[in-house]
Amino acid sequence: MLLSFLPLLLWIAALGSTYSTLSDDTLNSIPGPGDDFNIKSGALLAPILRTRVSGTPGNAAVLQHFVDFFTNTLPEWRLEFHNSTSTTPVSEGKKIPFVNLIATRDPPGSRSGDVGRLVLVAHYDSKLTPTGFIGAIDSAVPCAILLHAARSIDAALTRKWEGMGSDELDERKGVQILLLDGEESFVSWTDTDSLYGARALAEHWESSPHVAPSTYRTPLDSIDLFVLLDLLGASAPNVPSYFKPTHWAYKNMAAIERRLRELRLFKSSANHPARVAKRKNKGLRAEGYFLIDAEKPDHDNNFMGGFVEDDHVPFMVRGVDILHIIPVPFPKVWHEITDDAEHLNMDVVEDWTKLVTAFAAEWMELEGFLNGKDEYHDKTEL
Ligand SMILES: *[C@@H]1O[C@H](CO)[C@@H](O)[C@H](O)[C@H]1NC(C)=O
Ligand SMILES: [Zn+2]
Numbered sequence: 591m592l593l594s595f596l597p598l599l600l601w602i603a604a605l606g607s608t609y610s611t612l613s614d615d616t617l618n619s620i621p622g623p624g625d626d627f628n629i630k631s632g633a634l635l636a637p638i639l640r641t642r643v644s645g646t647p648g649n650a651a652v653l654q655h656f657v658d659f660f661t662n663t664l665p666e667w668r669l670e671f672h673n674s675t676s677t678t679p680v681s682e683g684k685k686i687p688f689v690n691l692i693a694t695r696d697p698p699g700s701r702s703g704d705v706g707r708l709v710l711v712a713h714y715d716s717k718l719t720p721t722g723f724i725g726a727i728d729s730a731v732p733c734a735i736l737l738h739a740a741r742s743i744d745a746a747l748t749r750k751w752e753g754m755g756s757d758e759l760d761e762r763k764g765v766q767i768l769l770l771d772g773e774e775s776f777v778s779w780t781d782t783d784s785l786y787g788a789r790a791l792a793e794h795w796e797s798s799p800h801v802a803p804s805t806y807r808t809p810l811d812s813i814d815l816f817v818l819l820d821l822l823g824a825s826a827p828n829v830p831s832y833f834k835p836t837h838w839a840y841k842n843m844a845a846i847e848r849r850l851r852e853l854r855l856f857k858s859s860a861n862h863p864a865r866v867a868k869r870k871n872k873g874l875r876a877e878g879y880f881l882i883d884a885e886k887p888d889h890d891n892n893f894m895g896g897f898v899e900d901d902h903v904p905f906m907v908r909g910v911d912i913l914h915i916i917p918v919p920f921p922k923v924w925h926e927i928t929d930d931a932e933h934l935n936m937d938v939v940e941d942w943t944k945l946v947t948a949f950a951a952e953w954m955e956l957e958g959f960l961n962g963k964d965e966y967h968d969k970t971e972l
Contacts, residue, residue, distance in 0.1 A: 609842070609952075610952075610955065610957060611845070611846075611952060611957075612846070612948060612951060612952050612956075612957050612960075613957060614849070614853060615961075616951070616956075616957055616958075616960055616961070617846070617849055617850060617853055617855065617948060618853060618855065619960060619961055620742065620855075620944050620947050620948050620951070620960070621738075621742050621947075622940050622943060622944060623635075623734070623738045623939075623940060623943050626738070627734060627738075627936070627939060627940070627943070629931035629932070629934065629936075630931075634659070634734045634737050634738060635730065635731070635734040637651070637652065637655040638652050638655065638714065638730040638733055638734060639724055639726060639730050639930075639931045640652070640724065641716055641722060641723065641724065642714060642715055642716045642725075643715060643716055643717070643718050643774075644686055644687075644688055644715045644771050644772045644774075644786065644787075645681075645686040645687055645688075648716075649714075649715055649716075649771070652714055653689055653691060653714070653769075653771075656691050656693075656714070656733075656737070656769055657669065657691065659737055660693050660740075663741055664693070664695075664740060664741055664744050666695055666744065666747075666748065667693045667694060667695045667740065667744075667767075668693070668694045668695070668696075669691065669692070669693055670691075670692040670694070671689055671690070671691060671692075672689070672690040672691075672692060672787075672790070672791050672794060673687060673688070673689050673690075674687075674688050674786070674787070674790035674791075674794075675687050675688065676688065676772075676786050676790075678776040678777075678783065678786075679776055679777040679783050680718070680776045680777060681776075686772075686786075688715075688771040688772040688786045688787045688790065689771050689787075690768060690769065690770050690771055690787045690788075690790075690791050691714075691767075691768075691769040692766065692767075692768055693740065693766065693767040693769075694707070694764060694765075694766045694767075695740075695744070695747060695764055695765050695766075696762075696764035697751050697754075697762055697763070697764060698751055700762050700764075701804065702800065702809075702812075703800025703801065703804025703805060703806055703812070704762050704804055704805040704806070705762045705763070705764040705805075705806075705812060706762065706763055706764070706805070706806065706812055706813075706814040707763070707764045707765060707766045707812055707813060707814055708763070708764075708765045708766070708814060708815055708817070708950060708953050708954065709765075709766045709767075709768060709813045709814075709815065709816045709817065710736050710739065710740075710765070710766070710767050710768070710817050710819070710946070710950065711736075711767075711768040711770060711816060711817060711818045711819065711901060711902075712729045712732035712733045712735070712736055712768075712769060712770070712818070712819045712820065713729050713732075713733075713769075713770045713771070713772075713773035713774075713787070713788075713820070713901055714729065714730075714733050714769045714770065714771060715770075715771050715772055715773055715774055715787075716728070716730075716774065717774040717775075717925060718774070718776050720926070720927045722927060723925075723927060723929065724929060724930045724931065725774075725929055726823060726923075726929050726930050726931050726933065726934050727821045727822055727823040727824050727921055727923065727924075727929055727934070728820070728821055728924065728925070728929055729773075729819065729820050729821070729822075731822050731823035731934065731939055731942075732819035732820060732821075732822050732823075733769055734943075735819060735822065735939075735942055735943045735946050735947075736767050736769070736819070736946075737767075738943050738947065739943070739946050739947040739950050740765075740767055742947045742951070742960075743765070743947065743950055743951050743954060743956060743960065746951065746954075746956040746959035746960040747765070747954060747956070747959075749959045750954075750955070750956060750959045762805070763814075763954065763955075765950065765953075765954060766813075768791075770787040770788050770791070770901050771786065771787035772785070772786025772787040772788075773785055773786075773787065773788065773900070773901050779899070784899070785899075785900075785901055785903065785904060787901075788901040788902075788903070788904045788905070789904045791904075792810065792904035792905050792908055793904070795808055795809040795810045796808060796810050796908055800812075810905065810908055810909070810910060813905070813910050813911070814911070815836065815839055815911050815912075815913055815953075816902060816905050816906075816910050816911060816912050816913070817839075817913045817915065817946075817949075818900060818901055818902045818912065818913070818914050818915065818916070819915045819916075819942075819946065820900055820901075820914075820915070820916040821916050821917055821920055821921055821924060822915065822916075822917075822938075822939070822942050823934045823935065823938060823939045823942070824917070824921030824922070824923060824933070824934070824935060824938065825858075825921075825935040825938055826878060826938075827880050827917035827921070827938065828880075828882050828917050828918060828919070829880055829881050829882065829915055829916065829917050829918075830882055830883050830894060830918060831881075831883035831886055831893065832893060832894055832895040832896075832897075832898070832912075832914045833893055833895040833911075833912055833913070833914070834888075834890075834891075834893045834895070835911055836911050836912060836913045837883075837886065837888055837893070838888070839911075839913050840881065840883065840884075840913060841884060842949065842952065842953075843881060843913070843915075843945065843949045844879070844881035844883070844884035845884070846945060846948045846949055846952065847879060847880055847881050847884075847945055848879075848884065850941070850944060850945060850948065851877050851879075855944060856941045856944075857937035857940050857941055858935065858937040858938045858941050859877060859878075859941075860875035860876075860877070860878075861874055861875060861877065880917075880941070880942070880945070894918075895912075895914075898914065898916060898918065900914065900916065902914055915946075
């Protein structure tokens with residue numbers, strides 16, 4: 591008797607978690623960053639394009655830029671600092687401060703330990719050498735992309751949650767942005783000279799259980815997916831799918847890339863109307879996809895995860911699911927003085943911005959709540 595209900599119950603449970611894709615209209619309405627990514631004067635990107643070595647005034651100024659952005663533009667996001675200190679090979683025994691910024695938006699009325707989250711991550715510190723290194727792709731642009739994604743889904747989250755009864759909010763899905771400090775090594779990459787902020791945060795979260803009873807044991811368990819962006823903004827990136835357990839999420843992002851290209855919304859595509867208009871032969875050209883493993887089968891055993899060390903590692907070794915969006919080979923400007931604003935490919939930057947924003951919107955099930963009309967621009971004009 592009881593068993594006969596089981597298939598029905600499973601079916602109902604499955605209904606609640608169906609992944610639905612964004613409509614073409616919604617993809618068309620995903621806002622680009624516009625002037626806010628101007629490398630000289632853009633409100634979001636320009637303040638990050640400076641040296642910001644951990645423990646220096648430049649680093650503190652960029653952190654303040656993030657705090658001001660959330661405080662002024664996204665007051666619904668809860669801000670927390672996670673501070674740690676460590677000596678470095680060049681600090682002569684002195685402890686250097688590392689400050690991670692955590693911005694969280696959870697459904698209203700939920701307890702922190704009951705929310706599973708999409709966690710979007712980039713590092714904001716820059717490398718000590720070469721002197722004057724800006725790190726435009728590493729990772730000023732990824733940070734700016736996350737700020738833009740957060741503000742682009744903010745109003746839609748409000749609308750979605752306002753319309754939900756407390757029973758519907760049971761699913762309790764939130765979104766979190768981690769802006770991490772101390773990713774870069776000061777001398778050369780070792781287990782102790784790198785990932786200062788990420789290592790301290792993963793350790794802290796592992797040993798900070800939520801008050802019982804909670805759905806998730808610790809803030810680490812609350813991470814449904816850890817999406818790490820790094821080295822984005824150079825031409826023709828090739829981003830493989832690194833991890834078999836999250837290949838499904840990679841494929842969801844790859845499907846959005848495909849659709850953005852088909853809708854002619856990808857500015858770096860040879861088939862974008864602005865590029866086609868400039869050439870004689872109007873014929874379609876092959877697309878050079880950013881996410882190159884869209885067709886890789888789930889049962890494939892050749893995933894290259896583990897070769898690229900980055901801020902995900904301290905989380906991954908503690909069991910967190912990782913989607914790592916970093917190109918290989920690394921862009922030519924990587925860790926060179928030429929990784930500056932002038933060497934960015936702004937079409938590629940804008941394409942990544944739309945792709946990441948759409949991925950976050952789709953993950954948060956915002957179809958029907960995002961529309962171009964009342965996005966942040968209009969709100970500030972009221
Ligand atoms: C952590 O660092 C930030 C930025 O320097 C500072 O404003 C904050 O007061 C610090 N928090 C604690 C608990 O020390
Ligand atoms: Zn780097």
